[in-house]
Amino acid sequence: MSTMGDRERVIVAMSGGVDSAVAAGLLQEQGYAVTGVMLHLWSEPGVGVENRCCTPQAVKDARRVARALDIPFRVLDAARRFKSAVVDTFIEEYGRGRTPNPCVTCNRRIKFGYLLEMARVAGADYLATGHYAAIRRTNGTYRLLRGADPRKDQSYFLYTLGQAQLQNVLFPLGELTKPQVRRLAEQWELPVARRDESQDICFVRDQDYGRFLREYAPHTLEAGPILDRQGRQLGEHQGLPLYTIGQRRGIGVSWSEPLYVLAKDVSRNALIVGPASQLGRQRFRAEDARFVAGHPPSFPARVGVKIRSTGREARAVLHPGPGGTVWVETERPLRDVTPGQAAVFYRGRDVLGGGVISSAESQSHGESEA
Numbered sequence: 001m002s003t004m005g006d007r008e009r010v011i012v013a014m015s016g017g018v019d020s021a022v023a024a025g026l027l028q029e030q031g032y033a034v035t036g037v038m039l040h041l042w043s044e045p046g047v048g049v050e051n052r053c054c055t056p057q058a059v060k061d062a063r064r065v066a067r068a069l070d071i072p073f074r075v076l077d078a079a080r081r082f083k084s085a086v087v088d089t090f091i092e093e094y095g096r097g098r099t100p101n102p103c104v105t106c107n108r109r110i111k112f113g114y115l116l117e118m119a120r121v122a123g124a125d126y127l128a129t130g131h132y133a134a135i136r137r138t139n140g141t142y143r144l145l146r147g148a149d150p151r152k153d154q155s156y157f158l159y160t161l162g163q164a165q166l167q168n169v170l171f172p173l174g175e176l177t178k179p180q181v182r183r184l185a186e187q188w189e190l191p192v193a194r195r196d197e198s199q200d201i202c203f204v205r206d207q208d209y210g211r212f213l214r215e216y217a218p219h220t221l222e223a224g225p226i227l228d229r230q231g232r233q234l235g236e237h238q239g240l241p242l243y244t245i246g247q248r249r250g251i252g253v254s255w256s257e258p259l260y261v262l263a264k265d266v267s268r269n270a271l272i273v274g275p276a277s278q279l280g281r282q283r284f285r286a287e288d289a290r291f292v293a294g295h296p297p298s299f300p301a302r303v304g305v306k307i308r309s310t311g312r313e314a315r316a317v318l319h320p321g322p323g324g325t326v327w328v329e330t331e332r333p334l335r336d337v338t339p340g341q342a343a344v345f346y347r348g349r350d351v352l353g354g355g356v357i358s359s360a361e362s363q364s365h366g367e368s369e370a
Contacts, residue, residue, distance in 0.1 A: 007033040010126040010170060011119040013111060014038050014065065014073070016058030018192050019130030019173060021065040022181045025188050026172040027128055028069055035124070036066045036073040039115060042083040044205050044212075052202040064191045078114060085109035087203055091217040094209075094241040097266035098340025101157075102201055108160040116165060126170045133158055133351075134174025135166055142166035144292045144351040149177040156309040159344045159354035160290050210242050224269035226253055229262070229278060237271040240264045246279060246336040264339070280333035286343045286355030287325045296326070297352060304346040305330065307337055307357065313346060326355060 012024040014036040028034045038059060043051035050056065059075060066073035086106050093100035111129065119127040132147030133155040142163055147153040161169070173181060185193035204212045213220050221239030228234060235253040237243060243251070247261040251273060260279045263272040289296070297303070299320050304313040305328055315331040328343055337357060344354035 007031060008125040009033045009035070009123065010128050011035050011037050011115075011122065011124045013115060013127065013129045014062040015053055015130070016061035016065070016192065016195070017130070017197055018181060018185050018190070018195055019132075021130075021190050021192050022184050023128055023130040023172040024065065024071060025069055025184065025190065027170065028071065032126075034069070034071045036062060036071055037115070038062050038073075038075045039078045039082070039110065040075050041202065042079040042087055043203060046205070052200060061192050061195065068188070068190055076115070076118065078110060081114055082106070082110055091213070091220070093340050094213060095217060095220045096340075097240050097264040099244060099338050100340045101342050102203075103157045104160065104342050107157050112161055112165050112169065116168065120168065126168050128170040128172060130173055131158060131171050132173050133171045135169060135171055141293055145174065145349045146346070146351065147173070148175045152178050154309075155351045156306055156342065156344050159292070159342065159351055162290065162292060163294050166292070210239075213239070213241055222269055224271065226251065226271045226273055227265075229272065229274050234259075234273065240266070240269065240271060243271055245338040280335045281337040282333045283327065283329045284337050284343070285321055285325050285327055285358040287358045289324055289326045289353065289355035291353035292351055296320070303352060306344050306346070307334060307341060311336070316345075318345065325358070
């Protein structure tokens with residue numbers, strides 16, 4: 001990596017929001033040579049339709065922040081790469097009967113994949129973002145930590161980061177709360193100090209996933225049977241992607257007691273429903289397991305697990321599985337174990353790693369699925 005004089009160079013991924021703006025300001029204050037970069041991402045075709053992460057207003061705001069901080073700024077076109085890596089994967093996962101998490105995919109493939117590589121090619125020492133997470137180095141190993149503000153912690157979306165990425169990444173906001181970040185932006189008179197934030201999926205223009213899939217992947221919305229656990233048909237669904245595990249309303253079946261979505265059987269294109277007493281799993285498999293340290297903890301490993309970014313952490317034990325998978329056995333049944341979503345493992349503040357929840361189940365540790 002090259003340096004500018006004796007100053008280390010850092011590229012800050014900017015969104016036009018307050019978090020990335022303050023991240024850039026903090027790094028400049030710490031003596032880094034800072035350059036702001038915004039990624040231009042794919043959006044649905046149409047007049048006035050823009051990706052929420054890079055609207056013309058967001059680009060304008062990021063430029064205003066760069067001028068206020070007196071740092072270089074540029075926009076990098078990543079639309080085709082984002083479409084292939086994130087949007088197409090999103091569609092493919094729904095076609096497999098799973099519910100994907102595109103933010104995890106974007107962090108892995110785009111921000112800390114493509115953009116990090118571009119930063120290295122440009123001679124930067126680090127890539128920085130406004131994520132609420134932290135990095136520590138202990139005995140030569142980089143640790144990924146939850147953000148100090150539990151209401152803003154974004155470590156769930158970063159579990160795929162390993163040693164190769166963390167050595168060249170900075171998270172300046174890791175020890176700050178959102179109010180502290182706002183105060184710094186006001187103190188520095190940054191033009192985005194009071195800008196609202198959005199947590200919607202950036203590339204679905206109206207947040208209507210059904211409409212999006214009907215337009216871009218109509219093959220995923222084939223009608224099929226609604227079955228109970230005994231295989232009795234209770235009705236007909238309008239396409240598996242339109243339903244989520246644990247859903248109660250909108251199933252369209254009248255029954256003597258409330259029914260919930262229990263599972264999706266892709267092989268039969270069937271939606272499996274049942275009463276609340278049948279909802280929840282205490283054991284599931286996580287595939288494509290990745291660990292921050294580069295290796296899993298010693299099995300069996302006692303950890304905390306989250307299956308939603310905003311969900312409660314549950315106590316669990318990890319067991320080894322075949323082919324880069326792990327079995328997760330929780331202390332209590334979890335209602336919303338959803339194939340395609342991330343299961344992220346914690347120990348205290350440390351993020352150990354995680355994997356993608358699989359639709360397959362088994363009755364004994366290490367048993368393979370058909």
